[in-house]
Amino acid sequence: MSKPIAFLAHLQQSLGRLASLYGLSLLSLLMLLAFVAFFYFDAQFKHHAATLRQLSLNAERILNANDATASAIRLTAGLRSERYLFNYDDLLETRNQLLAESLQLVSHHEAKRALKDMAQAGQEIEILEKEALALIEQEAWDEALALITSPHYKRQKGLYRANLSRALSLLVEDSEANTRQSENLAKAMQVTIVLVFLVFIAMGRLHAKRISHALDTERNLKQSLAEANTSLEQRVQQRTEQLSKQTNELHEAYEVISASIRYASRIQRAVLPDEQAISHDFPQHFVLWKPRDIVGGDIFWYRTWGNGVLVILGDCTGHGVPGAFMTLISTGALERACMEIPAGEVDTLLTRMHQHLQTTLGQHLPSGESDDGIELGACYLPADLRIMRFAGAHLSLFVQQDGEVTEVKGSRASMGYRGIDHQQSYTVHDIPLRPKMRFYLTSDGLIEQVNDAQPRVCMFGKTRFKALLNSLQHTPMTEQGHVLYQALESYQGTQSRRDDVSIVGFEIPEHFPSDRFLLS
């Protein structure tokens, strides 16, 4: 998994965890507060209940004591005997003490006021009872009895009791209210606890869902990444295999074609004349034969014809394999023509060769698929080397002598093409020979090669070619092939080769060697 995606997944998880942690802490705090409140209020209620219980016990004893004091005085005054007064002081003290204690216990405001009113009534009662006791001392029994049964005394007694009862009922009310509150609080607590649990569960589920979602997302991401990787790898692999297969196929095809063409080249070179034979007859000569594509449409023949030799340079249409086909067809046509035409009749030889080409390719007929042919220059040199007969089919002969180069143009017509008359004739040129005369035949490869000139390229041209040949008048013929080829390459620069290049040159010797026919 890549780094950014891992980081995002991690971030998402952390956020989810943080949110639920925060929520859980908040809920826990709420729960705690609720419990504290519950226990606080519960303690309060218990305290109130204890107070009330104490107070109600006190109230009974106070009332008893209060009744007892009144009874003691009434009995004493009525029966005129002081023996009923034996525990009066104790009762009084008990009553006052319990009341004071109750006053301290009670915090309820109104109840406290009622108790205070009660205490005031108690003091009034005590004063009246003290007055009655003083009358009893003076033995004024009737006055004492009258005082103790007076409406004033009875009202104070009533107030005393009423206030106590009021305080109690207030406290009971308060206690009831507290109980109800406590019940409500308990209910609220129950609801809160249930709610909190529900929220806990919901949050837990939510959190679990988030985590599982995050995990799912991460898993999906991982999976899709892995899938993408796998698919990419597969595609790359497939593509690589495909490419390497194609490359192999291409390489194989290239190898097959190359090997085939190299083989073809051996055949074509075998058709070319034997260098030794030419060297034997013309020690000063060169043959430059440079097909553009290993095999080519340029061809050179050197053969005996009657008692002389035939030097021919041909430039077939096309180059490469189709060109090479044409050279072989042309070779056949030449061989047949040489057998049919008397030696020396070069012009007739060309006509015959032209006819064979047309017939072989079916180009003498009005229609057909091919329209191919050859341009050539043919030189016949008889054994006596007195004159040379030249005939050209759209190919010139260049002659170098006396410090200049002249062009002997061939006929305009080429050979073999569909448009050419089947009986086409070619002009013959008889050239008187002298030793050291130099002759050149060239295909248009060099003359029409273009250079790098900007903005418009330019062909080598005949003028440049003739000047170049003339500049080589003191260079041995055997070296000229090399020099011419260098001139071509230097002119060509970075331009591609446009056509096959072939040039032959030979210098007329004093005479042919006497054993020439044996070698040829």
Place this chain on the structure above:
Amino acid sequence: MESFYLARSPRAPEVAFDFAANHFLLRGESYPEDVSAFYGPLVTQLKQHLQTQKNANITFNFDLIYFNSSTAKVLLGLFDFLDTIAMQEGNQVTIYWQHRTEDEGMIEIGEEFAEDLQHTQFVLQAIES
């Protein structure tokens, strides 16, 4: 017929045939591996169109730097055909053969082509490079 245009490629020339205006152009170099495959359809199209022309002013521009002998054959055939078109009623055919001033090879080839033409006007046009 619609105009036809083919951009120049390393071994084949730029071709611009404006059939409506009867203006035709070949520019660049021409030495395709299969000359017939390249020129066959073009020449057929041209012939179909030109055969129907009457009283037309037809111009051809050849601005070629290099072409191989197979192309030369095609051109020769085309010029031959153009000469027959020029003979048809009212047609006027002009071939502008453009060459660099010092390009004697191109001039020579042009002159050779011109020799065969009887009804077509052949203009050698030197252009400055």
